[in-house]
Amino acid sequence: MxxxxxxxxxxxxxxxxxxxxxxxxxxxxxxxxxxxxxxxxxxxxxxxxxxxxxxxxxxxxxxxxxxxxxxxxxxxxxxxxxxxxxxxxxxxxxxxxxFVDGPALDKKLRQGPMEMEDLMIICRCVAQGLEAAHLRNIVHRDLSPDNIILRGGNPAEAVIIDFGIAKDTNPGAQTIVGNEFAGKYSYAAPEQLSGQTDARSDIYSLGALILANFRGAAPKLGNNPMEVVENKQNPLDTDAVPEPLKTLIERMCAPNPDDRFQSATEVVQFIDHPIAAPAPESIEEATIIVPQAASKPTAKPDPDPTPKSRMPMVALVAVAVIGGGAAAFFSGALDGVLGSNLPNADPFALVVEKVDGTISASGFVPDDRILTTLSEQSGQADLTIANGDIADSWSVDIETVLAAVSPFPAWKLSLSGNSGTLTAATTDASQAAMLEQAFGGRLPGALDGPVEVAFELPILAAHTVADILKDHADCGALTVNPPLSTTGYSPDESLQVKGPVADTATRVTLFDALHAQADERRIILDVEVLNAALCVVEQHLPKAPVGPVDVAFSVGGEGTPNPSGRFYVGENPVIDLVLPASLTDGFLTVSILDVSGNVFHLLPNINRPDNAVENLRDGRAGEVAVRVAFDLQEAATNGGIAFQVDDSSLGKSKVLVLHSNAPLFEGLRPTTESATGFAEALKESSDADVGRITSLNTQMLVTANP
Incomplete structure (x- = not known):
């Protein structure tokens, strides 16, 4: 956890x-x-x-x-x-x-390749679950290793979770994410990139994740978004995957949905009665055509991941030389057949790195082509052409890595033979995500080793945060913790915003605006959503410390305490002030600003003008409760103010309790007035009353439908 x-x-x-x-x-x-x-x-x-x-x-x-x-x-x-x-x-x-207790397949993926037998069992189990969902016209759309859990670690008890972006294809059904792309690029079917999904899209995703877990590495999609789209049109690489898993994945993951299994039922049927694809004809003899000296061949990716030695071959091979034989020999074109006069390097080490915008390269390379490539890109290069125990696709794989990391401000590729590590650092989240999508955390091709990307958030300018808070302050000042600095916020600082806002829409737009600038920083909106009427008064409330008076709610007719302050239609909110033993003098002014834009003055008012603390205590010592909003039956007897919640105006109301050393305002306020009128009174009396007010307590009262 x-x-x-x-x-x-x-x-x-x-x-x-x-x-x-x-x-x-x-x-x-x-x-x-x-x-x-x-x-x-x-x-x-x-x-x-x-x-x-x-x-x-x-x-x-x-x-x-x-x-x-x-x-x-x-x-x-x-x-x-x-x-x-x-x-x-x-x-x-x-x-x-x-609660499904067990590892998800993404954890298994990080641990390395899984056995084909276990994956066939998992595939069958998940396909049966998809079959049940598809029968109800529900398409998952986000099948990936993290959304499949093995209950108790048992492959036979695979469970699909998180249907949060599932698409209901029943007539008239709606979905929040609509027809736009939903899912994860690594496992999404090609048609999902253009927003088209049906049951066959889930079949593709299941096949893709089974292949990823077989290899122990996420799919490699490309170095940029265009390559991702293009590569999605190609069949998945199932080279070296044994039968019948190879044919199963190929028929689940055909780029064209019409060429796939058309239902999860067909997937289950194939697993129960697999029919392997015919094996390719073997090639018993091969003729090697050696090119002329002027055109040294470009290395091709080796489909066999087993490293191949570039040491002189000790084998009998039939060679047909087409012209320029002597030139080919002296140029090195025949090195792979007749031997090489290049030195041997063991280990075959290479380090290429970018620091402060400058690329440097040192170590061994196998040919002039990669030597030229690295020399042209490097500010300084110390490279030697040599033979070594490396794969035939080594140079091509190096170029693939360099193309992917070239936009990064800092990186380092360290190799010893085919093994090594790529580390990169960036302040651009999209760069980090693209490298992860391109390589899936591992070096490409025949290279073996981790790709580690350090994403470092850029400094967030203080004025950027200040401008956002100012633009969204529609109900008083918004503050941020830590406070606004003179420079900005470092990558490890989260932003906690406090203050009132007028409505939920402001809260949402405030979060969106901060999130757009804060990147991956944590944003905590500790804001109070009020309403337009409350905000009118909020901006004119006196600045005073919180006092010792507590506001206690209970349900009228029952006497049941209601500490949440949440009341439902038909209920009767009762409000008591709890005065501590230490509060024995001064005056209390109590008002409630309701959601409809009205202000009710509970104390003092025309029917209850005496608001002196000494008189409210009525000779009682210690902690004392003073009722200011009554039970309906009490109000009918003593004439006090009482409320009953109806469905005409639901939302948040605010109870204000001001303690002062002298009566406030010039005379009594009316029992009921508008929020605007009360705000004007607060504004007019602010100069006279500011020295009298010793504390301000507030409490929210929320009304809602059951």
Missing amino acids: LESMPGDLFQPGDLLNNTYRIEGLLGRGGTSDVYKARSEISGNLVAVKVLKREHAANEDFHVLMAREENIREIRHAAVVRYSENHRTPDGHIYLLMD
């Missing part, structure tokens, strides 16, 4: 719906996080998927969660079992699903 952070919606120990105790965080995604929880009733483990804060109020994502819940109709052992959506008291939607 991942380490919890203060900004996470749920923390270990939290209890959801009085039933599910959070045990830890399983994963963070782009729109949601997934937690592990245990039912305190049954003891069963569950997974809890919750929308991130920035999407919690977005109805589009609510629809997406509801659609994912509907996939619970798919009942199959290879498809994760969904339960239902719930909502926390503060409005966050979460989805319950089975």
Whole structure:
């Protein structure tokens, strides 16, 4: 499990719906996080998927969660079992699903190649799960190693998870992500890049991920987006894959959907009764045509990953020399056949690196061609042509690496024979992603070794953050922690924004604007979503410290405490002020700004003009509760103010409690007035009252439909 952070919606120990105790965080995604929880009733483990804060109020994502819940109709052992959506008291939607205990295939991928027998079992199991989903016209669209878990590590118990971007192809069905590309480039079918998906797209993705796990490396797609698109039109490289897995993958992953298996059922049938593709005819004799000396051959990628020696051959070969035999001999064109007078290098080492914009190269190379390439690119080169134990495609593989890393500001390629390491650093996230897509974390071709990309965020300018906060401050000042610096924010600093905003739309656009500039930095929006009426008053509230007075809510008619401050249609909010023993003098001014734009003055008002703390205590010492909004029955008896929630205006209201050393305003305010009128009164009295006010307490009261 991942380490919890203060900004996470749920923390270990939290209890959801009085039933599910959070045990830890399983994963963070782009729109949601997934937690592990245990039912305190049954003891069963569950997974809890919750929308991130920035999407919690977005109805589009609510629809997406509801659609994912509907996939619970798919009942199959290879498809994760969904339960239902719930909502926390503060409005966050979460989805319950089975907890599948076991490694995902992406973990297996990082551990190296898997056995063909296990992969055939996994493929059959997942195909059966897809068969159940496709029968209900549900296409997953995001099959990849991280979305398949082996329950208990057993290949026969593979489970498909995360139908979050699944496409419902039933007539009239809608999907949030629509027909645009959805999925992961490495495993997506070619037609998905243009937004076209059906059941055959899932079949392609399943075949591609099975191939990746067989090789122990993600697919290599190219060095740029154009190459990715072009390479997707080519068949996957199944060279050296044994039968029947080779034919299975080729028929699952044909670039043209019409050439693939047309259903998951056909995949299962093939696995149960495999028919291997005919083996190619063997070539018993070969004639080597040696080119003329003037045209030394360009190395071709070697389909056989086994390293081949460039040492002189000790074999009998029939050679047909077409002209220029002597020149060919002296030029080295016949070195591979007749031997070479070049020195041997053991180890065959090469280091090429880029530091401060300058490329340097030192070590051994096999021919003039790669020597010229490296010399032309390098500011300094110390290279020697030699023989060594390297693959025939060595030079071509080096050029592939150089083409991919050339845009990076810093990198280093270190090789010893065919083995080595490529390290690169960049502040451009797209560069890092493209290198990962191109090589899948491993050196290309016959080269063997890791590709390590260090993504370093650039400094985020302080004025950029300041401008964003200013542009979105529609309800008072927005502040950021750490505070705005004179230079900017380093790559390891997260941004935590506090303050009020007028509505959810502002919150969303604020996050989007920050996210667009902050790259991978963590953004925490600890903002309070109010409404236009509250914001009018908010900007004119006096600046005063938080005081010792507590605001306590309870449900009228029941007397049940309601610490959340959330009330539903038909309920009667009761409000008490809890005065500490130390508060014995001064005056209390209490108002409630409701969601409709009205202000109710609970204390003082025409019916209750006395707001002196001493009189409110009425001779009582210690902690004292003073009621300012009454039970309906109480109000009918004593004439106090009472409220009942109806569905005409739901949302957030704010209770204000001002403590002062003298009465505020010039005379009593009306029992009810507009937010604009109250804001004007605050503005006019600010000069006179600023010295009188000692503290300000606020508390939110939220009204909602059940």
